[in-house]
Amino acid sequence: MSIDVGARLRSVRTTFGLSQRELARRAGVTNGLISLIEQNRVSPSVSSLKKVLDGVPMSLAEFFTLDLSAAPQAFFGTRELVELGNEELSLRLVAAQRPGRQLTLLHERYAEGAATGEEMLAHRGEEGGVVISGRIELTVGGATRVLGPGEAYYFASELPHRFRNVGREPCEIISACTPPTF
Template sequence: MDIGNKLKLLRKQHGLSQRELAARAGLTNGTISLIEKNRTSPSVASLKSLLDAIPISMAEFFSIIEEEDTSKVFYRSEELIEISPSSQGGVSLRQLGNAENHALQVLHESYEPGADTGPEWLSHEGEEAGIVVRGRIEVTVDGAVTELQAGDGYLFDSRLPHRFRNLSDTVCEVVSACTPPSF
């Protein structure tokens, strides 16, 4: 997916200059320019800040069109929507279906060794829960830090500042859910 061009189109549709968007998102104009030209990939947290500044949710940004007359029930691995490819900082977030059409957002998350959600804290409406399927992940929620391993889980009010980091030397996989879809 061409994140840069999609962001540029969205920014222009909302009548924002690169400078205005940068100021609203707390980023530099140069960073916006590099992202829009696909010369750099935003961290998950930076992209969230950009989309909040427009405003549009990540679910809306990465939505796909589902058939109107038939609701899709089953999805193959290749049909999951790549919200953040692993080439963008080692974090891969793949969404199940079009979150705009549902009250629940489900993600398959993969964190390469050393990867994290970025230096900015994440915060969004709703509740978030997940279970570590493989590996270990450090989760910080409102200042509380713990390392979870396969079989462990989390559940919290996602308005609280939070972040995820893989401090181990192996890939970590998490299946998570957020309601309402706001990430």
């Protein structure tokens, strides 16, 4: 399994400077279980993994969000800025090639009259943005609203949505969404 619960748990436990027995005592499980989990000899039930993590303490969400390998790196400037789209709708995607990034950050530019398409978009996650210049019509789940410079939006991406430039000039937006569906 690509999750490697064992390595994650061992990493967490040693980070907190605990022995298997000490963690087991705090968590109310046996030291043998900790050992078996860390060796990936068993795949713990959610309830027992939660008990174990309560001994640290750490939430399941944090536990599975841990990134073991990632040597943290930074990117600046325009090197990893990928240009997408066409004349109507151009997108500049920040840190496009970064493996396993948790965030999609976009610099969007809608030409006069441009839109995200005839169909409404719907996907998993959450997204938000800020309008830099121009005017954009945003439709989300039945509601429609026109936004100008300095205004912002935020919604659950499962709601059907659509963007359309209704102004007389190009419209620029900086937007972000997570998890990265782009």
